[in-house]
Amino acid sequence: DTEVTQTPKHLVMGMTNKKSLKCEQHMGHRAMYWYKQKAKKPPELMFVYSYEKLSINESVPSRFSPECPNSSLLNLHLHALQPEDSALYLCASSHPVRGDGANVLTFGAGSRLTVL
Amino acid sequence: AQRVTQPEKLLSVFKGAPVELKCNYSYSGSPELFWYVQYSRQRLQLLLRHISRESIKGFTADLNKGETSFHLKKPFAQEEDSAMYYCALSGGSYIPTFGRGTSLIVHP
Numbered sequence: 001d002t003e004v005t006q007t008p009k010h011l012v013m014g015m016t017n018k019k020s021l022k023c024e025q026h027m028g029h030r031a032m033y034w035y036k037q038k039a040k041k042p043p044e045l046m047f048v049y050s051y052e053k054l055s056i057n058e059s060v061p062s063r064f065s066p067e068c069p070n071s072s073l074l075n076l077h078l079h080a081l082q083p084e085d086s087a088l089y090l091c092a093s094s095h096p097v098r099g100d101g102a103n104v105l106t107f108g109a110g111s112r113l114t115v116l
Numbered sequence: 117a118q119r120v121t122q123p124e125k126l127l128s129v130f131k132g133a134p135v136e137l138k139c140n141y142s143y144s145g146s147p148e149l150f151w152y153v154q155y156s157r158q159r160l161q162l163l164l165r166h167i168s169r170e171s172i173k174g175f176t177a178d179l180n181k182g183e184t185s186f187h188l189k190k191p192f193a194q195e196e197d198s199a200m201y202y203c204a205l206s207g208g209s210y211i212p213t214f215g216r217g218t219s220l221i222v223h224p
Contacts, residue, residue: 048211
């Protein structure tokens, strides 16, 4: 299995809702990432987990809460979002090493989130 | 600090024309450089990496440490090359820094 799978593909939620995005990979990658991407813009790093521990939080508002239950799964819990949080949320995974070009990111197809 | 600069937001060429997407980087050590591509309605994916020195879909990129550049080139563009292209740099960490992206449009 060489894919990163994200669910749901689309999500519409109100500002008072609580929802979660899910990401799964079975490539043995021990680094997992959440990115936010607006149209025609580069992906913006939100969180990085390395060996199931949160290693990077790019000053993301607390209404986004990541969770890494095991080495294959990554969740992003959403609560009290704002309309400006509407975007494509990308999950990615890689080997958490540098050298020999090994740290290639494999991206999921994304979850398109609309906040009303 | 590390930074990636893609000076062109949009590059528009005709089919069969040569194409060069520019990427300059700032990093004092030995960089690892990548090109990622995002076709319309498809996921972001690796196109090539400097360490492999390979040609993928007719694209090549050479790391020029003197000019701190990693430009992506293809001698004859095809319509199916139309996509967003992102240059990425891994400097001191395995986590890449992405450039802002260049939208390549290849006209028939």
